[in-house]
Amino acid sequence: MSLARRLIVPAAALAITALSASSAFAAGSAAKGFEVFKGTCGVCHLARNDMSKADAATKIGPNLYGVVGRTSGTLKGFHYSAAMRAAAVVWTPDMIRRYAQAPQKTIPSVRMSFPGLTKPQDADDVVAYLMTLK
Numbered sequence: 001m002s003l004a005r006r007l008i009v010p011a012a013a014l015a016i017t018a019l020s021a022s023s024a025f026a027a028g029s030a031a032k033g034f035e036v037f038k039g040t041c042g043v044c045h046l047a048r049n050d051m052s053k054a055d056a057a058t059k060i061g062p063n064l065y066g067v068v069g070r071t072s073g074t075l076k077g078f079h080y081s082a083a084m085r086a087a088a089v090v091w092t093p094d095m096i097r098r099y100a101q102a103p104q105k106t107i108p109s110v111r112m113s114f115p116g117l118t119k120p121q122d123a124d125d126v127v128a129y130l131m132t133l134k
């Protein structure tokens, strides 16, 4: 295989992944996501739909203002588990969607005592809400 061909194939695969990830969230509703977030995640994460950086207080869980694009375990002032820091995943919409549905399966040994959202639509909606927090 020529060098050029080896470089082109992964780039094409990446483009497809990016495309399918973004189209999955077109279905998400930020307004519904806020309701789901407030009711389930809000026990541990500050939940407001008018949150700004200045309100970025932590509760039991880290503040999720600006979480999209953040690296896991890096919010200053929050005491994360070693597992969350070591994972160092970037919270893309797709990664948050997976994590919200199965935290322990996505990043084993995290200290988030939550089994995961059971409805994929709820996860899409929560991601749509979190994407507005920037």
Ligand code: HEC
Pocket: 037, 040, 041, 042, 043, 044, 045, 060, 061, 062, 064, 067, 070, 071, 072, 073, 074, 075, 079, 080, 081, 082, 083, 084, 085, 091, 096, 099, 100, 109, 110, 111, 112, 113, 114, 117, 126
């Ligand atoms: C029982 C409390 C609790 C609930 C409920 C909960 N979380 Fe968490 N969350 C935490 C804790 C604690 C951490 C930090 C975990 C660690 O350090 O291992 C965390 C971490 C996170 C992170 C990583 C943030 C970062 O800065 O790396 C995301 C994203 C997240 N939670 C999303 C959610 C979403 C979405 C929901 C609802 C579907 C939710 N959480 C429900 C307690 C909770």
